[in-house]
Amino acid sequence: MAKKIDSKIPEGPLAEKWTNYKAHQKLVNPANKRKLDIIIVGSGLAGASAAATLGDLGFKVKCFCIQDSPRRAHSIAAQGGINAAKNYQNDGDSVYRLFYDTIKGGDYRSREANVYRLAEVSNNIIDQCVAQGVPFAREYGGTLANRSFGGAQVSRTFYARGQTGQQLLLGAYSALSRQVKLGNVELFTRCEMLDVVLIKDENGENRARGIIYRDLVTGEIKRCSAHAVVIGTGGYGNAYFLSTNAMGSNGSAAIQCYRKGAWFANPAFAQIHPTCIPVHGDKQSKLTLMSESLRNDGRIWVPKKLEDAKALQAGTLNPNDIPDEDRDFYLERRYPAFGNLVPRDVASRAAKERCDKGFGVNNTGLAVFLDFKYAIQRLGKDVVADKYGNLFDMYQEITDVNPYENPMMIFPAIHYTMGGIWVDYELQTSIKGLFAIGECNFSDHGANRLGASALMQGLADGYFVLPYTIQNYLSDQIQVPRFSTDLPEFKAAEDGVKEQIEKIMNIKGKRSVDSIHKELGHIMWEYVGMGRTKESLETALKKLEEVEKTFWSDLRVPGQADTLNVELEKALRLRDFIEVGKLMAYDGLNREESCGGHFREEYQTPEGEALRQDDKFSYVACWEYQGAGKAPELLKEPLNYEYIKVQTRNYKN
Amino acid sequence: MDKNISFTLKVWRQRGPKEKGQFVSYPMTDIPTDTSFLEMLDILNEQLINKGEEPIVFDHDCREGICGMCSLYINGHAHGPATGATTCQLYMRRFKDGDVITVEPWRSAGFPIIRDLMVDRSAYDKIMQAGGYTSVNTGGVPDANSIPISKEKADLAMDAASCIGCGACVAACKNGSAMLFVSAKVSQLALLPQGQVEAARRAKAMIAKMDELGFGNCTNTRACEAECPKCVSISNIARLNREFICAKLKD
Numbered sequence: 001m002a003k004k005i006d007s008k009i010p011e012g013p014l015a016e017k018w019t020n021y022k023a024h025q026k027l028v029n030p031a032n033k034r035k036l037d038i039i040i041v042g043s044g045l046a047g048a049s050a051a052a053t054l055g056d057l058g059f060k061v062k063c064f065c066i067q068d069s070p071r072r073a074h075s076i077a078a079q080g081g082i083n084a085a086k087n088y089q090n091d092g093d094s095v096y097r098l099f100y101d102t103i104k105g106g107d108y109r110s111r112e113a114n115v116y117r118l119a120e121v122s123n124n125i126i127d128q129c130v131a132q133g134v135p136f137a138r139e140y141g142g143t144l145a146n147r148s149f150g151g152a153q154v155s156r157t158f159y160a161r162g163q164t165g166q167q168l169l170l171g172a173y174s175a176l177s178r179q180v181k182l183g184n185v186e187l188f189t190r191c192e193m194l195d196v197v198l199i200k201d202e203n204g205e206n207r208a209r210g211i212i213y214r215d216l217v218t219g220e221i222k223r224c225s226a227h228a229v230v231i232g233t234g235g236y237g238n239a240y241f242l243s244t245n246a247m248g249s250n251g252s253a254a255i256q257c258y259r260k261g262a263w264f265a266n267p268a269f270a271q272i273h274p275t276c277i278p279v280h281g282d283k284q285s286k287l288t289l290m291s292e293s294l295r296n297d298g299r300i301w302v303p304k305k306l307e308d309a310k311a312l313q314a315g316t317l318n319p320n321d322i323p324d325e326d327r328d329f330y331l332e333r334r335y336p337a338f339g340n341l342v343p344r345d346v347a348s349r350a351a352k353e354r355c356d357k358g359f360g361v362n363n364t365g366l367a368v369f370l371d372f373k374y375a376i377q378r379l380g381k382d383v384v385a386d387k388y389g390n391l392f393d394m395y396q397e398i399t400d401v402n403p404y405e406n407p408m409m410i411f412p413a414i415h416y417t418m419g420g421i422w423v424d425y426e427l428q429t430s431i432k433g434l435f436a437i438g439e440c441n442f443s444d445h446g447a448n449r450l451g452a453s454a455l456m457q458g459l460a461d462g463y464f465v466l467p468y469t470i471q472n473y474l475s476d477q478i479q480v481p482r483f484s485t486d487l488p489e490f491k492a493a494e495d496g497v498k499e500q501i502e503k504i505m506n507i508k509g510k511r512s513v514d515s516i517h518k519e520l521g522h523i524m525w526e527y528v529g530m531g532r533t534k535e536s537l538e539t540a541l542k543k544l545e546e547v548e549k550t551f552w553s554d555l556r557v558p559g560q561a562d563t564l565n566v567e568l569e570k571a572l573r574l575r576d577f578i579e580v581g582k583l584m585a586y587d588g589l590n591r592e593e594s595c596g597g598h599f600r601e602e603y604q605t606p607e608g609e610a611l612r613q614d615d616k617f618s619y620v621a622c623w624e625y626q627g628a629g630k631a632p633e634l635l636k637e638p639l640n641y642e643y644i645k646v647q648t649r650n651y652k653n
Numbered sequence: 654m655d656k657n658i659s660f661t662l663k664v665w666r667q668r669g670p671k672e673k674g675q676f677v678s679y680p681m682t683d684i685p686t687d688t689s690f691l692e693m694l695d696i697l698n699e700q701l702i703n704k705g706e707e708p709i710v711f712d713h714d715c716r717e718g719i720c721g722m723c724s725l726y727i728n729g730h731a732h733g734p735a736t737g738a739t740t741c742q743l744y745m746r747r748f749k750d751g752d753v754i755t756v757e758p759w760r761s762a763g764f765p766i767i768r769d770l771m772v773d774r775s776a777y778d779k780i781m782q783a784g785g786y787t788s789v790n791t792g793g794v795p796d797a798n799s800i801p802i803s804k805e806k807a808d809l810a811m812d813a814a815s816c817i818g819c820g821a822c823v824a825a826c827k828n829g830s831a832m833l834f835v836s837a838k839v840s841q842l843a844l845l846p847q848g849q850v851e852a853a854r855r856a857k858a859m860i861a862k863m864d865e866l867g868f869g870n871c872t873n874t875r876a877c878e879a880e881c882p883k884c885v886s887i888s889n890i891a892r893l894n895r896e897f898i899c900a901k902l903k904d
Contacts, residue, residue, distance in 0.1 A: 053791040069778050071818055072720045131794035133787050133848040135810035142801025160811055166719055174786035181782045217767055246714040285692050286716045397742050463791050512702040559707045564768050566710055
């Protein structure tokens with residue numbers, strides 16, 4: 001292998017690594033901070049918290065988002081909560097336990113040092129958010145309330161009704177707004193990054209020095225320069241067309257970095273969330289998530305008898321008429337220790353297993369029940385309404401079914417991507433001066449993310465990790481003057497972007513962006529979905545080539561490029577989703593094992609559990625771009641576990 | 654449950670902020686009632702694209718009622734006929750076969766039209782920048798449990814904080830006032846000890862900014878409360894007025 005991967009893990013015992021790093025890293029003095037510009041692309045939890053924090057440290061920050069306001073980033077939609085190792089409940093939690101649960105939940109495919117640091121700073125996040133005025137749920141005594149989430153045996157999840165992501169994002173957005181007022185952060189709303197600009201330093205090494213972006217209102221292509229570029233643009237789940245992501249969520253910034261040489265790590269690791277409202281028709285535009293917190297009190301079941309399932313599918317049987325003894329609470333049956341609170345990958349696969357066997361409960365046979373009858377009997381309707389009322393209302397509005405009276409129907413859907421741009425311990429990508437934070441990097445969740453950990457990671461990266469580590473990079477950049485955007489590298493990048501746009505506008509075919517995107521989504525769900533095989537992944541690669549051909553030969557984008565053009569925005573993103581799809585298939589094909597969200601049907605235990613191949617695949621798969629139409633090259637970062645024993649995940653006892 | 658309806662859409666089309674707009678009628682046939690309102694617009698846009706026409710521009714993103722991106726004035730109501738729901742959470746089962754459905758953008762001096770149904774709401778960001786925060790830097794804050802906050806206060810703060818910043822209150826108000834939006838943020842922070850410290854300063858700064866940006870005054874018509882997709886209460890406006898008067902008296 002030509003390139004050696006240096007993940008820059010600090011020396012010393014696990015619990016001291018981050019402290020040691022901070023004690024010895026280089027810093028930038030306040031007078032010099034003012035001279036350094038940082039571009040942050042994305043304004044979700046990671047981007048907004050990083051922009052706010054770097055702004056209050058005194059750097060000059062330019063923050064970009066595609067929506068009309070930073071407050072709309074898709075972090076806003078996270079419902080359930082945020083984990084922290086506060087141990088406020090006195091139930092045995094600790095930094096080590098949160099670290100351990102996260103590593104185990106990720107099926108032993110994440111870096112020990114990164115995850116330990118995440119657990120360590122989790123407590124600071126809660127303190128910070130409370131200081132910002134985030135109205136977390138509280139007990140009558142005035143202390144903070146907690147609830148349980150999948151993959152943990154302690155109650156460590158802090159929440160604000162079913163709108164935790166909203167409240168945390170509004171907290172970060174408030175802090176960001178304050179920095180805008182103070183003149184430290186400049187906002188670029190309705191602006192979309194279309195390329196990263198690299199400039200060689202005196203040693204001939206590429207460094208990220210700016211971006212090319214499109215003003216989505218005027219259609220103008222513009223340039224922006226900085227000493228460092230940070231991307232915090234979220235995940236690529238919309239490659240599946242139907243997902244719980246927002247309509248605008250996309251993987252394009254990550255793919256632009258990948259095309260410029262940044263490695264893409266573990267792309268096959270995508271999370272399929274078990275509790276979403278089932279698909280209902282071919283006009284559907286997205287899938288709606290029902291918070292995992294519902295699994296605290298709801299019980300998941302399908303009928304024991306196949307004839308009952310058939311009657312439910314035909315619509316001739318009311319689920320409430322099936323007696324308890326004829327209900328199969330399959331999670332409680334298979335995983336007595338964790339029951340309905342097993343991690344997401346396990347719960348999703350178990351639902352698929354039951355539906356594959358014919359026990360699905362709706363007309364498509366692709367749904368299971370999530371029943372609150374028992375919680376209502378135990379706690380009363382008022383308590384249930386107080387805890388989950390807004391989720392119940394949302395469910396009723398969408399499905400026209402009252403979940404207080406009938407069990408909800410749920411089915412797994414694409415929700416989150418653990419894979420992403422490879423970063424080292426400092427959150428720097430394989431390109432100098434280019435950093436990736438939040439969901440768009442690969443770093444902390446391994447092959448499966450635990451519930452309430454995405455918010456934790458986004459804010460950890462933005463508030464407490466990047467603001468330190470980026471200084472280690474910037475400290476030797478203080479002599480570097482601000483860059484002119486007239487440099488030839490900026491012109492070349494802008495020309496490249498304009499050429500691609502022109503090419504897309506000139507296809508003048510017959511197919512809308514959405515129709516091709518739906519085709520891509522079907523291929524991804526069918527062949528790179530919950531259960532993958534060598535054969536299915538090879539088929540996917542072939543079919544993706546065809547989709548790419550269709551895109552470049554038959555796409556129709558109406559209107560002009562030099563003005564507001566929503567179809568053009570979608571087309572550019574779709575081009576990159578096809579690349580994402582291919583990366584996922586390559587990675588899935590290479591990883592001949594099942595772990596976390598990646599389930600290769602060839603590798604399972606007799607009980608149908610994921611079977612890892614630690615001797616062969618205990619590594620981070622980093623993919624390096626080799627040029628259009630060429631297969632990417634694989635680089636491996638070995639994962640060494642020094643502090644925990646790698647085991648088969650067990651949620652049974 | 655599943656059935657299809659046919660109806661006529663009258664949609665406001667306007668090329669740019671300074672150009673003249675007009676209603677354009679689109680007959681819609683056989684739309685399943687379990688499609689959402691925005692999915693119905695997707696269907697129409699797909700038809701327009703296939704005819705080589707430009708699709709209708711409208712803001713939307715999360716499609717689960719939380720990002721605040723979607724807007725639309727539907728049959729004279731902000732976010733349409735359903736209460737406590739955004740446009741993206743509105744389903745076609747609310748409409749009948751043969752209906753004429755009128756779709757307009759938010760109309761307010763504070764929110765100029767960009768194109769068709771898309772408006773510029775950056776004024777809200779500017780109001781937030783004027784004071785919608787607690788002035789704390791990252792780090793160096795006390796432990797989260799060091800200040801007890803009563804459940805009642807925390808719940809009230811959460812009620813106010815559930816505002817999604819969509820702009821329906823402004824669109825619904827005959828004065829084009831942003832008082833419900835401003836009061837929601839001022840209330841949330843004034844109710845909590847962390848935000849109380851600079852409550853007076855915040856109320857004055859946000860109101861001054863709102864006035865400067867051309868939003869109207871509140872005359873207690875309560876239209877905002879009725880149309881708010883998150884049911885944010887106008888008792889927040891009372892709380893804002895209290896904060897504001899107290900602040901002014903101290904001046």
